[in-house]
Amino acid sequence: MIGAVGHIRLSRPIVTGEVEICIQHSPSLTFSGFVCTNFKRFCRVIVYFRGGGRCRRLPGGSLNDMERAATAQRATKETEIRISLNLDGTGISEVSTGVGFFDHMLTLFSAHGLFDLTVDAQGDLEVDFHHTVEDVGLVLGEALDQALGDRNGIQRYGHAVVPMDEVLTAVTVDLSRRPFLAFSLPSGHVPGAAFDTLLAKEFFRALVSRGGLNLHLNVFYGENEHHIIESMFKASGRALDQASAIDPRRTGAPSTKGAL
Numbered sequence: 001m002i003g004a005v006g007h008i009r010l011s012r013p014i015v016t017g018e019v020e021i022c023i024q025h026s027p028s029l030t031f032s033g034f035v036c037t038n039f040k041r042f043c044r045v046i047v048y049f050r051g052g053g054r055c056r057r058l059p060g061g062s063l064n065d066m067e068r069a070a071t072a073q074r075a076t077k078e079t080e081i082r083i084s085l086n087l088d089g090t091g092i093s094e095v096s097t098g099v100g101f102f103d104h105m106l107t108l109f110s111a112h113g114l115f116d117l118t119v120d121a122q123g124d125l126e127v128d129f130h131h132t133v134e135d136v137g138l139v140l141g142e143a144l145d146q147a148l149g150d151r152n153g154i155q156r157y158g159h160a161v162v163p164m165d166e167v168l169t170a171v172t173v174d175l176s177r178r179p180f181l182a183f184s185l186p187s188g189h190v191p192g193a194a195f196d197t198l199l200a201k202e203f204f205r206a207l208v209s210r211g212g213l214n215l216h217l218n219v220f221y222g223e224n225e226h227h228i229i230e231s232m233f234k235a236s237g238r239a240l241d242q243a244s245a246i247d248p249r250r251t252g253a254p255s256t257k258g259a260l
């Protein structure tokens, strides 16, 4: 019965986090028509019912369809950035960083991760791409962390192996809140493009540090710089989509510690 209910009205607005509601169970009680409002960030509502004097969690009673989205921004003397991210989107993006190739990569990330993404970045491109790329990574990490909320109920791990013509890349992610980046290129690879793998590494390093994730990028082989970086962004999108997805069987933290 509860599993079919998408929304529930609460007597007061929820800020964020986990809320447990105990409902007096009666045969005549109907849940349709309840509407939840004031959800600005992800909240998990767990519905219990009272039967036989005890309050019990209903199987499938977690209502997970609350919005998992966030907007983050940052303004310094080097860059001004605003990013909105919806984890449960459809891959729609509007990206403007002033760096064509970077826009192309972030668009791929959104499309293959099925994230809705808006990126508005103005950076000191007269210097070079570095500040803009790194700061977009920081702000995207911030938005990701916010959108994930308490990280309860998520898959936590994700991986994707993605080819791009002659390149094959594997990305593995753990949304552990333990920032770590492993970044491995084919041996002997020499970075060589206006937007090269060293710059891509700066982006991922920033994303990892603010997003609170462990990210392993392994390029097995391939030589074209554009292809290598593209495979990284595509695979990262897919792996992050998997790791951030809600597993309906999981009601708490995806860790035996009890919290991430």
Ligand SMILES: [Mn+2]
Residues within 6 Å of the ligand: 104, 226, 230
């Ligand atoms: Mn391309």
